[in-house]
Amino acid sequence: MNSNKRQRGAPSNVTRLAKRAILPNDSWNNPQIVFYQAGIGTSFGPSGKFIGGGTGRGFSENVREAYSFLAVNYNGVGNAGDNIFLIGFSRGAYTARNLGGLLSQFGLLKKEHIDWFHDIFSDWQNAGKTDYQPQFWAKWTEWEKRQGRGGYVMKTPSGSAKLIDQYIEEYRRALLSISFTRDVRISAIGVFDTVGALGIPVNPVLQKVFRLPAFLHKYMWVDTRINDNIRNAFQALALDEFRAPFHPSIWERPDGCNTNLKQVWFPGAHSSIGGAYSDRDISNITLAWMMDQLSGDEFKQSGQDWNPMDWLEFDPDYLGEQIKFNLDYQRERGGERAWAEGAIHDSLTLPHMFTGRMIRRPGRTRPTKLATDFVDTSRLLRNTNERIHCSVRVRIGLGRGFEKDPDGGLLAVAVRFKFQKLMHKLSKRSGAAPPYDPLRNGPLSGWKFCDGHEYLEGEDLSAADVVSQSDQGLYWEFIGHDPLVGKKKILPEDALGTYEIYLLKQHHDRLLGQTGNGGDATRRLSRTRGILQRSASL
Structure with missing residues (x-):
């Protein structure tokens, strides 16, 4: 459907x-x-x-x-x-x-x-x-x-x-x-x-x-x-x-x-x-x-x-076939990208702006009462078995933020993208986080990424080779303030499956065959290799 x-x-x-x-x-x-x-x-x-x-x-x-x-x-x-x-x-x-x-x-x-x-x-x-x-x-x-x-x-x-x-x-x-x-x-x-x-x-x-x-x-x-x-x-x-x-x-x-x-x-x-x-x-x-x-x-x-x-x-x-199709599309629009580095867009454009903005809260969602459609603020959803995909920390590490949607309406795209550019300039001047950072005032606000031994924070998280971490004990821990969330609530990172690893390897092999991309291609491939190393034992 x-x-x-x-x-x-x-x-x-x-x-x-x-x-x-x-x-x-x-x-x-x-x-x-x-x-x-x-x-x-x-x-x-x-x-x-x-x-x-x-x-x-x-x-x-x-x-x-x-x-x-x-x-x-x-x-x-x-x-x-x-x-x-x-x-x-x-x-x-x-x-x-x-x-x-x-x-x-x-x-x-x-x-x-x-x-x-x-x-x-x-x-x-x-x-x-x-x-x-x-x-x-x-x-x-x-x-x-x-x-x-x-x-x-x-x-x-x-x-x-x-x-x-x-x-x-x-x-x-x-x-x-x-x-x-x-x-x-x-x-x-x-x-x-x-x-x-x-x-x-x-x-x-x-x-x-x-x-x-x-x-x-x-x-x-x-x-x-x-x-x-x-x-x-x-x-x-x-x-x-x-x-x-x-x-x-x-x-x-x-x-x-x-x-x-x-x-x-x-x-x-x-x-x-x-x-x-x-x-x-x-x-x-x-x-x-x-x-x-x-x-x-x-x-x-x-x-x-x-x-x-x-x-x-x-x-x-x-x-x-889908990897080849998408890399061809990216090549026509500025160059191929590594796994999980593809364009994402802020969908809160005209006319959706008028219906309101709401941040999603993994692990912290309040239920909606069936008979009334009102949110029950007295408790959290239970037994949801939520996890975070490793592509989230890859994007945080790479800092690849939102981009304008080339297929969106011209007016909506123009207004929203100009506003995003202004906010990005202001954030640069104030020393704020990279363009894509759901950890700061976003859906992952209050969560920290853990590998079982240490926490990669701020610039370290962006600069570190996050994709080459051990595949043991990876999880996100809640350290923020929410009266309904217990201390040290955990959201595990989901392990890659067979088709996911196949997709990643195919993506890696096709990027490896591209030439003329210089250091940028080397950087992207190193990220992909890190994911492959992490996934090799799965």
């Missing part, structure tokens, strides 16, 4: 996975069937993009369409059935997660009962509305009475999340009792920077002054939580996205849930992570990372129980 707004630009990672990277058949000739749909906010024309992206129009249609495809094509029963993988970017990620919630809560309708799905979906979506009566059960009851078998009565509960959960469970059991649905397991949900914005965004200042929710509401009930019905859940998150309406929807694993959850922070804005910018360096890294997750690479490398037929199989040569 894709939500790449730049239809005529670079394809999103979801598009690249669905249309090219996933092999049509695995090594055992099992078909890997792909169902692809455009995400919310991708309608042609400016009004379609604004209305769809701003209000979530199309969300219900996308969920219903994907669910119906699964119901018609699914083969098998329960754990013995097909493997289901749900992938999405941005609001498409939100759609994928809601589809996962629907499958977990109501199961997958049998093909012969799919005609009832519209009513059942409406009942699920309106759970919690006290003035709503379940449509499916009303119609089913009437049908049963005509057959002389009595009926089934069900009422929706109040807006309490606990009561809604009870209602959902009762509904599921009732569907099972009449053999309408079947329990299915979801092999994995893999998402790029989930955005839960399915309403009109409210400026953060107005939220505080007038006690308004983050969005003027839309649907009463959507569910992006994880549970034991979802075996694996993976999310790539953008560290440098500052648009308030693009606040990330981070998973929280409930106590007692056995889902394998991993959420990793990468450098760049929302579209750097999910793909949409012309320079694909960062999105290539997140693409390779997701390929590692969805192929079960971590289980395979750690010696855990790993069956290749439980995972997706990809075409590794596709990564090589």
Whole structure:
């Protein structure tokens, strides 16, 4: 499920996975069937993009369409059935997660009962509305009475999340009792920077002054939580996205849930992570990372129980093609760059400036209450299993900051870039940090990088060969001030997987073959070699 707004630009990672990277058949000739749909906010024309992206129009249609495809094509029963993988970017990620919630809560309708799905979906979506009566059960009851078998009565509960959960469970059991649905397991949900914005965004200042929710509401009930019905859940998150309406929807694993959850922070804005910018360096890294997750690479490398037929199989040569394509693009615009050194852009441009600015806080996110859309400031999300990707410290070490987006609107680019240049000049005069420094008043403010022995700080962090550190004990430690964060909270650095190392080696080999770049090429290659040395034992 894709939500790449730049239809005529670079394809999103979801598009690249669905249309090219996933092999049509695995090594055992099992078909890997792909169902692809455009995400919310991708309608042609400016009004379609604004209305769809701003209000979530199309969300219900996308969920219903994907669910119906699964119901018609699914083969098998329960754990013995097909493997289901749900992938999405941005609001498409939100759609994928809601589809996962629907499958977990109501199961997958049998093909012969799919005609009832519209009513059942409406009942699920309106759970919690006290003035709503379940449509499916009303119609089913009437049908049963005509057959002389009595009926089934069900009422929706109040807006309490606990009561809604009870209602959902009762509904599921009732569907099972009449053999309408079947329990299915979801092999994995893999998402790029989930955005839960399915309403009109409210400026953060107005939220505080007038006690308004983050969005003027839309649907009463959507569910992006994880549970034991979802075996694996993976999310790539953008560290440098500052648009308030693009606040990330981070998973929280409930106590007692056995889902394998991993959420990793990468450098760049929302579209750097999910793909949409012309320079694909960062999105290539997140693409390779997701390929590692969805192929079960971590289980395979750690010696855990790993069956290749439980995972997706990809075409590794596709990564090589993408590296060549992107280095050619960079060469036309000033010269090739080392791994993780590709362009990232500040997405807070016109007209997004008017919706407010918000800094993301890894490891420190407050939850949003499901029934109200208000942020619960009394606690942090728990059991999020967040990690920091090594490309973050590489960029900090290199000091490569934000650049103007060559594909952005001329007015927005001009205004924002002039402002950035002015601030950069002022920061130089005051002796401030390098252009890219999320440690100073940014998303990593209050965190320090540790290698198990020492902390590289300030100029040392920028000048040090950060990519040649030992692969043992690398982590980020919180030393800042946050009343909800305990002392010495740790975010580990995520280890590179097989596809990631392949991407890095291919990038290194292609750069090594370039000539005429002088000392700058030597410097970039030394950084890449450091990463290779660190990754050699993985």
